[in-house]
Amino acid sequence: MRQSKLFGRTLREAPAEAQTPGHRLMLRAAIARPLAAGLYTWLPLGFRVQKKVEQIIREEQDRIGAQEMEMPVLTPAETWKQTGRWDALEPITFRTKDHNGREFMVSYTHEEFVHLHAMQEIQSYKQLPQIVYHFQSKGRDEARPRAGLLRVREFVMKDAYSFDADQAGLEKSYAAEFGAYERTFQRMGLDAISVESDTGAMGGDVAHEFQVLTEVGEDRIAVCSNCDYRANLEKATRSVRRDGFEALDKAPEPSEIRTPGATSIEALQALLKRPPEAFLKTVLLTDARGTVVAVVLPGDREVNEAKLRKILGTSEVKFANDGQFAAAGGVPGFVGPVGLKARVLIDSSLDRRAFIAGANKKDTHLQNVVIGRDFRGEEVDVHDVREGDHCPRCKTGTLTIKRGVEVGNIFAYGTYYSDKMRATFVAEDGTQKPFVGGSYGIGVGRAVQTIIETHHDEKGIVWPPQVAPYHAHVLALPVNDADVRATAESLVAELEKRGIEVLYDDRDETAGVKFADADLIGIPLRVTVSKRNLKENLAELKLRSATDAEMVALAGGADRIADIVGSWPR
RNA sequence: CGGGGCGUGGCGCAGCCCGGUAGCGCGCUUGGUCUGGGACCAAGAAGUCGAGAGUUCAAAUCUCUCCGCCCCGACCA
Numbered sequence A: 001m002r003q004s005k006l007f008g009r010t011l012r013e014a015p016a017e018a019q020t021p022g023h024r025l026m027l028r029a030a031i032a033r034p035l036a037a038g039l040y041t042w043l044p045l046g047f048r049v050q051k052k053v054e055q056i057i058r059e060e061q062d063r064i065g066a067q068e069m070e071m072p073v074l075t076p077a078e079t080w081k082q083t084g085r086w087d088a089l090e091p092i093t094f095r096t097k098d099h100n101g102r103e104f105m106v107s108y109t110h111e112e113f114v115h116l117h118a119m120q121e122i123q124s125y126k127q128l129p130q131i132v133y134h135f136q137s138k139g140r141d142e143a144r145p146r147a148g149l150l151r152v153r154e155f156v157m158k159d160a161y162s163f164d165a166d167q168a169g170l171e172k173s174y175a176a177e178f179g180a181y182e183r184t185f186q187r188m189g190l191d192a193i194s195v196e197s198d199t200g201a202m203g204g205d206v207a208h209e210f211q212v213l214t215e216v217g218e219d220r221i222a223v224c225s226n227c228d229y230r231a232n233l234e235k236a237t238r239s240v241r242r243d244g245f246e247a248l249d250k251a252p253e254p255s256e257i258r259t260p261g262a263t264s265i266e267a268l269q270a271l272l273k274r275p276p277e278a279f280l281k282t283v284l285l286t287d288a289r290g291t292v293v294a295v296v297l298p299g300d301r302e303v304n305e306a307k308l309r310k311i312l313g314t315s316e317v318k319f320a321n322d323g324q325f326a327a328a329g330g331v332p333g334f335v336g337p338v339g340l341k342a343r344v345l346i347d348s349s350l351d352r353r354a355f356i357a358g359a360n361k362k363d364t365h366l367q368n369v370v371i372g373r374d375f376r377g378e379e380v381d382v383h384d385v386r387e388g389d390h391c392p393r394c395k396t397g398t399l400t401i402k403r404g405v406e407v408g409n410i411f412a413y414g415t416y417y418s419d420k421m422r423a424t425f426v427a428e429d430g431t432q433k434p435f436v437g438g439s440y441g442i443g444v445g446r447a448v449q450t451i452i453e454t455h456h457d458e459k460g461i462v463w464p465p466q467v468a469p470y471h472a473h474v475l476a477l478p479v480n481d482a483d484v485r486a487t488a489e490s491l492v493a494e495l496e497k498r499g500i501e502v503l504y505d506d507r508d509e510t511a512g513v514k515f516a517d518a519d520l521i522g523i524p525l526r527v528t529v530s531k532r533n534l535k536e537n538l539a540e541l542k543l544r545s546a547t548d549a550e551m552v553a554l555a556g557g558a559d560r561i562a563d564i565v566g567s568w569p570r
Numbered sequence B: 001c002g003g004g005g006c007g008u009g010g011c012g013c014a015g016c017c018c019g020g021u022a023g024c025g026c027g028c029u030u031g032g033u034c035u036g037g038g039a040c041c042a043a044g045a046a047g048u049c050g051a052g053a054g055u056u057c058a059a060a061u062c063u064c065u066c067c068g069c070c071c072c073g074a075c076c077a
Helices: A021-028 A044-063 A077-083 A111-121 A167-187 A265-272 A305-312 A322-328 A416-421 A444-454 A482-497 A511-521 A554-567
Strands: A032-036 A039-042 A074-076 A095-097 A103-106 A130-139 A154-164 A192-196 A206-213 A219-224 A230-232 A255-258 A280-286 A292-298 A343-347 A354-358 A364-370 A378-380 A399-414 A424-426 A432-434 A436-443 A472-477 A502-505 A525-530 A538-543 A549-553
Touching: A021 A032, A021 A444, A039 A044, A044 A130, A044 A154, A044 A167, A044 A444, A074 A077, A077 A103, A077 A111, A077 A416, A103 A130, A111 A130, A111 A154, A111 A416, A111 A436, A130 A167, A154 A167, A154 A444, A167 A192, A167 A206, A167 A399, A167 A436, A192 A399, A206 A219, A206 A230, A206 A444, A280 A322, A280 A354, A292 A322, A399 A416, A399 A444, A416 A436, A436 A444, A472 A482, A472 A511, A482 A502, A482 A525, A482 A554, A502 A511, A525 A554, A538 A554, A549 A554
Parallel strands: A192 A230, A292 A343, A343 A378, A472 A502, A472 A525
Antiparallel strands: A032 A039, A074 A103, A095 A103, A130 A154, A154 A436, A192 A206, A206 A399, A219 A230, A219 A399, A255 A364, A280 A292, A354 A364, A399 A436, A424 A432, A525 A538, A538 A549
């Protein structure tokens, strides 16, 4: 490819809106361009990367026996209504109607439709297991697209769907996808770790996210210093040292203490000279329907909203308003679980010992409040894990919180969809049984930008060879020297004959511009054919990832380049 | 959705407070000198100042409304 003809030019300065290093480089190197908030066009260079990433994903899916197919972007409303997701997804999806008024959704994902096809194509357990997948655009009307390709409103996702006859089969399919994901990300140069994740509104039990740890990520991941425990903060737990049991019997009955104006844990600490763990924090919240729930936590902990939403089975959690406070018998700033008229959730990390809690009475708290004796509630894990907490798995390590980009996820949902859609097959015993399924997604564009975020230096992108837009970048210096041009062009032709992908910088630019652009675009091998080197019949080879260059004889140049390119992982 | 910021040639920005008819750098075009790390000289082209309405003799500048984009948070299988 002649660079003088390349559609897409490099930018010396990045547009002001680009914030993350990957976003800036993606724009500067002419990988992609914005069309509107969260909508991007792949330019030719970026599109080549996208196709290579897709191909790696494809090969690893094929390796585990998954079959590629393709389902439409536009999907009919009726099927979504069968599973209740037409309404549930309303706030974050794009919708349209045809000329007859029939409703469609720009598909958010394709579980419903793959089930529809599975019930048509699979009648017998003998046809199971199956995994199918496709690469398809998804529409998500995100409230806040951000950081270039990391969060967008339309993107190509590889989504795979497994169908098994039973739970044991699902576990095998899940494990196969897990392995495929590990190989897939490794091959494209992403150091993705698997973390336990929340299954969210989808139901189901087991889910893993594949996270690439980087500061630009928007997810927060708890990572153990000692073992392999890694979990999204939406799900992470901790090991709690219980040391207050003996105090239980000795605690006297609760009694009131005057705490004028002490409406926060901090104020109480200051007033009573006690550590934050001495207090119970009680928060009044409501679910989407407005039902009030009281969450009781250690004084130094916060509610984890994701955990709470899952416990309540609701799509949103809000703070209770004044009327709801009054109805529950709570006084803002002095809320406590004793005598409260609301559903009470007790965080599972709380010790069985005497606490100080709000008295539901202005300027008053209760001391010697004991869980189980003075109030009751459901014991659940609803608190936020934080840096320094003890690992729930090995108990000895401590947790650190890191940021991550979720490049893929795998999710065993079981019969969640097949039950609702009556998607069944005939089992060995002759009865109709629902498919047991899982879904497995990878965001292609997000993966591409994450590769840039994690593979660059101050000069530009440093593509892993497997996904680089071209293998070699041939620079002619200067291009208007007839000998240089003829030599460079015959080298390019010879390389292309060997199947090497070459970007040929034939632009009439100075050396500085060409080198700077080569560094910016980040093609793994740079080949310089110059007037200077030509005198000695040499060409210069330099790996983008290396600091030193190598001089080779022009005569054997193509062989040497082919060796280098051939030595790269595929 | 809450909070904040920004919209001026393709990109980065100044001008706005204090109204007088738009400027700088990069890029682009033509000619020339150059050619191993973002060259130099000369001559050019290119802007409904996000949109609409209002105030005024006069609006990029003041007022109002709307739109778009970015950041933080919320939200996001």
